[in-house]
Amino acid sequence: xxxxxxxxxxxxxxxxxxxxxxxxxxxxxxxxxxxxxxxxxxxxxxxxxxxxxxxxxxxxxxxxxxxxxxxxxxxxxxxxxxxxxxxxxxxxxxxxxxxxxxxxxxxxxxxxxxxxxxxxxxxxxxxxxxxxxxxxxxxxxxxxxxxxxxxxxxxxxxxxxxxxxxxxxxxxxxxxxxxxxxxxxxxxxxxxxxxxxxxxxxxxxxxxxxxxxxxxxxxxxxxxxxxxxxxxxxxxxxxxxxxxxxxxxxxxxxxxxxxxxxxxxxxxxxxxxxxxxxxxxxxxxxxxxxxxxxxxxxxxxxxxxxxxxxxxxxxxxxxxxxxxxxxxxxxxxxxxxxxxxxxxxxxxxxxxxxxxxxxxx
Amino acid sequence: xxxxxxxxxxxxxxxxxxxxxxxxxxxxxxxxxxxxxxxxxxxxxxxxxxxxxxxxxxxxxxxxxxxxxxxxxxxxxxxxxxxxxxxxxxxxxxxxxxxxxxxxxxxxxxxxxxxxxxxxxxxxxxxxxxxxxxxxxxxxxxxxxxxxxxxxxxxxxxxxxxxxxxxx
Numbered sequence: 001x002x003x004x005x006x007x008x009x010x011x012x013x014x015x016x017x018x019x020x021x022x023x024x025x026x027x028x029x030x031x032x033x034x035x036x037x038x039x040x041x042x043x044x045x046x047x048x049x050x051x052x053x054x055x056x057x058x059x060x061x062x063x064x065x066x067x068x069x070x071x072x073x074x075x076x077x078x079x080x081x082x083x084x085x086x087x088x089x090x091x092x093x094x095x096x097x098x099x100x101x102x103x104x105x106x107x108x109x110x111x112x113x114x115x116x117x118x119x120x121x122x123x124x125x126x127x128x129x130x131x132x133x134x135x136x137x138x139x140x141x142x143x144x145x146x147x148x149x150x151x152x153x154x155x156x157x158x159x160x161x162x163x164x165x166x167x168x169x170x171x172x173x174x175x176x177x178x179x180x181x182x183x184x185x186x187x188x189x190x191x192x193x194x195x196x197x198x199x200x201x202x203x204x205x206x207x208x209x210x211x212x213x214x215x216x217x218x219x220x221x222x223x224x225x226x227x228x229x230x231x232x233x234x235x236x237x238x239x240x241x242x243x244x245x246x247x248x249x250x251x252x253x254x255x256x257x258x259x260x261x262x263x264x265x266x267x268x269x270x271x272x273x274x275x276x277x278x279x280x281x282x283x284x285x286x287x288x289x290x291x292x293x294x295x296x297x298x299x300x301x302x303x304x305x306x307x308x309x310x311x312x313x314x315x316x317x318x319x320x321x322x323x324x325x326x327x328x329x330x331x332x333x334x335x336x337x338x339x340x341x342x343x344x345x346x347x348x349x350x351x352x353x354x355x356x357x358x359x360x361x
Numbered sequence: 362x363x364x365x366x367x368x369x370x371x372x373x374x375x376x377x378x379x380x381x382x383x384x385x386x387x388x389x390x391x392x393x394x395x396x397x398x399x400x401x402x403x404x405x406x407x408x409x410x411x412x413x414x415x416x417x418x419x420x421x422x423x424x425x426x427x428x429x430x431x432x433x434x435x436x437x438x439x440x441x442x443x444x445x446x447x448x449x450x451x452x453x454x455x456x457x458x459x460x461x462x463x464x465x466x467x468x469x470x471x472x473x474x475x476x477x478x479x480x481x482x483x484x485x486x487x488x489x490x491x492x493x494x495x496x497x498x499x500x501x502x503x504x505x506x507x508x509x510x511x512x513x514x515x516x517x518x519x520x521x522x523x524x525x526x527x528x529x
Contacts, residue, residue: 042380045390289380290373347369 016108020097027276028241029059034277035241035284042288063234071230074138081136086228086235088129093242095122100249101177103259103268115176116168119250120161123205126243127153130207130214130224133236137227145214145223148295152204152213155302160201162310166194166317167254170327180258188255189332193313193339195255197306199282202251204302206243209287216292248279305346312342389519398517400474402503402510405457408473409450410501411493415469418443422461422470430454431461448493452478453486463505471509474500 006012033048033056040047048055073082099118101110112118127149134146168174170190171182188195204211215223225236252258252275259268293301316338320327391398400406418435434447462470480486495501503509 041384041388044383044386045388046392049392285377285380289376344366344369 013108020094020108024094024097024242024245025238027245028238031241031245031280032059032062032237034280038281038284039288042285062237066234066237067231069230069233071232072227074227076138077227078136078138081132082227083136083232085129085133085136086232086239088132089126090129090235090239090242092122092125092129093239093246095125096246096250099176100253101180101258102272104181104264105177106268107177110177111175114174116164116174116179116254119176120157120164123243123246123250124153124157126239129239133224133228134214137224139227141220141222141226142224145216145220145226149207149214149224151295151299152207152211152302155299156201156204156211156306159197159302159306159310160205162307162314163194163198163201164254166191166314169314169317169321176253176258179254180260183257183260185329185332186255186257186260190327190335191313191317191339192336193309193342194317195251196339197310197313198255199251199279201302201306201310202247203283203286204298206247207240208244208283210290210293211298212292213295213298218292244280244283245276248276248283251279252276309342309346313339391519398519399514400476401516402513404472404474404476404502405459405504406473406475406500406502407452407455407457407478408475409452409455409462409488409493410471410473410495410499411448411490412469412471412495413445413490414495415467416445416448417467417469418445419466421464421466425460425464427458427460428454428456445490448490450488450493451486452488453483459504468506471495471501471506472504474502 036058037047037055048058051057051061073079096119098108099110099112099115101107105111109115130149131146134142134144134149137143167179167187170187171179173179173182203209207214213223214220215225217223220226225233228236249272252272256275256279257271258275259272261268261271261274264271316335320331320335324331418433420431420433420435423429423431423433430451432447432449433445435443435445438444457472459472462472478486501509503513
């Protein structure tokens, strides 16, 4: 691990901590802007374009607006839990970046030898914060939202981890930087099924897109942050995009080869950012396309569809690793065919939501 | 078993393709303060236009008003006619039903095409004579006056795509 900028441990940690905090806060602003601008054309309208050229200052305007609002603590709230929840939700989004390499070996601790385990452990933490918010608000909608996030978490953590084990098997290491180094072929090409499962499970994990049941506006007012306003709401808003950023970074690193790309000795950071933006664009695309799932559909999809498929994906990848050791490039075709076949066959075995019900009068 | 892709997640891909195509379609939003839609020819705008020369002061409009908004005071003129001394209309209480326009026997009253008339004070909503007067700037609506229709521009339809302006 190169110690940068000075050959000193403490300087390295201090500088990179600050870099990560600034990076996350800046990228969250970029993400908020990017998502709102991208939603526009997807829905045949312009996004925000009033605040400055291309609406670039819209996140700033949002932030100023939300910070000037009154901070309300409901009378029925558990005060301390209510206060701590936004912080507990936001911190894991920052912590994940400790092991993400921004460039070859450059990061806070990119060659932590249990890096992937660390990511899995940390990314599960924010759920506690969401449940704290749900519980501490003393509001039935918040509590239902908090309960839902636990159910969602339990259902989707399993396929998420199982799809990541495939990555570990192929790369032969838990260290994030070594996983990136191992990606001569990006892993999303090498194991498309694993990537698909990871992407879906990650979307559920960060409570975005069709899986945003915990704040389902049409059912739960605003779910876990119904009783939040002002600064604390801003923290939740920040955390939502912070987690999207963290998961995009993890997906870009583990499946798209992180900083790798042509000329990565010099512009590795740019490759990394480009891939993060691409993954986030995929997330926006799916969020704007798919309608929200019902709770029973959510858990059903997780356990009956993603879980068995992730086990089979792990089986295939493990078999290939045992058979060939280093997976040859032509295994891409086998894996792609296997992914399509498995998804098709499994959709025959398990009908999502029981199919359409025709009522005959 | 028949081979079909239905129900195997192909619908998700179709949905993604549909929204992706939306990226290249014209936007439907009109950038309002910069660009404005041309309204319907028979638009009932929240202002009235009064043609003083044609008005005889018969006060039919005042009688037909369900709200009693129109206040009209006349005096006797030299040629045994009415001279309109006061013609006031409280548009703050007007519901723009258009009955006054329809009932005017001399076609002296028109609804207008104006709609940007937000005010800070209710008093400013009372339209007095000069504000109501027909002048080159007043835009008369063809509501209840089909003879005006040929002179008015065609209405913009949202289905034809957004008007002009690119976003900044």
